[in-house]
Amino acid sequence: MNNVAVRPVERVSTCKICSAQAPLYGVTDFHKSCEEARGRYLPLTGVAIYYHRCGDCGLVFTHAFDDWSKAEYVQHIYNDDYVLIDPEYIDTRPTGNAAFILDFIKKGKDLKCLDYGGGNGKLAGLLREGGLDAQSWDPMDAPETPLPSESFDFISAFEVLEHTPEPVATARQALGRLGPRGVLMFSTLTIDHVPPRGMDNWYIAPRNGHITLYTRRALDTLFEREGYRVHHFNDGLHMALKTTPDWMS
Numbered sequence: 001m002n003n004v005a006v007r008p009v010e011r012v013s014t015c016k017i018c019s020a021q022a023p024l025y026g027v028t029d030f031h032k033s034c035e036e037a038r039g040r041y042l043p044l045t046g047v048a049i050y051y052h053r054c055g056d057c058g059l060v061f062t063h064a065f066d067d068w069s070k071a072e073y074v075q076h077i078y079n080d081d082y083v084l085i086d087p088e089y090i091d092t093r094p095t096g097n098a099a100f101i102l103d104f105i106k107k108g109k110d111l112k113c114l115d116y117g118g119g120n121g122k123l124a125g126l127l128r129e130g131g132l133d134a135q136s137w138d139p140m141d142a143p144e145t146p147l148p149s150e151s152f153d154f155i156s157a158f159e160v161l162e163h164t165p166e167p168v169a170t171a172r173q174a175l176g177r178l179g180p181r182g183v184l185m186f187s188t189l190t191i192d193h194v195p196p197r198g199m200d201n202w203y204i205a206p207r208n209g210h211i212t213l214y215t216r217r218a219l220d221t222l223f224e225r226e227g228y229r230v231h232h233f234n235d236g237l238h239m240a241l242k243t244t245p246d247w248m249s
């Protein structure tokens, strides 16, 4: 991080989703990670990461990485040490998510599936083992591989949206690959109630690449604008769709 210029921050920014005023919310060290919730702390870097919070939809976001290239993300965040601050990324999470998806879409026949932001491709591999037509795409894992151009019946995006500095563009890109009556299932932890300067929340973690943190209202606003409604299974799991496909009813 030492040679990376972090942009000076404005006291009041504009919400990346609803364009309302978003005052500064808090500041933390770049090395704050989700593992702090388990008592594991990385050494402080001395690089301050400021977050804003939208006064309307409640989106919490930072501009600190807005100008980063993919190479900078790979060098500073999605590097060899990433597994240390997200140990479930390699195996535990894909395995659990695959079992859930296989059960959720069991009534579907010949559904084409895409795991958007699928990291190492583990989840898509498990879905193929389960008999599904599934592929994975991840801009950080394979930066040269373009997003598949065909459309899909089911797209999963587990722990993706909090990693983007451009929530509208990312949601639009994922939804753009959905076919008619397609469904996007995604996980990201919504934080609907935060105290002032609530930077101690474990999910606000720049070292994990948690750049954009949502409320349910922020997600609803984001997807409604693209013509989709959002069903919230719980604080962590959500689904965007226009109409309910036959296999789900």
Ligand SMILES: [Zn+2]
Residues within 6 Å of the ligand: 015, 016, 017, 018, 019, 020, 054, 055, 056, 057, 058, 059, 218
């Ligand atoms: Zn907003």
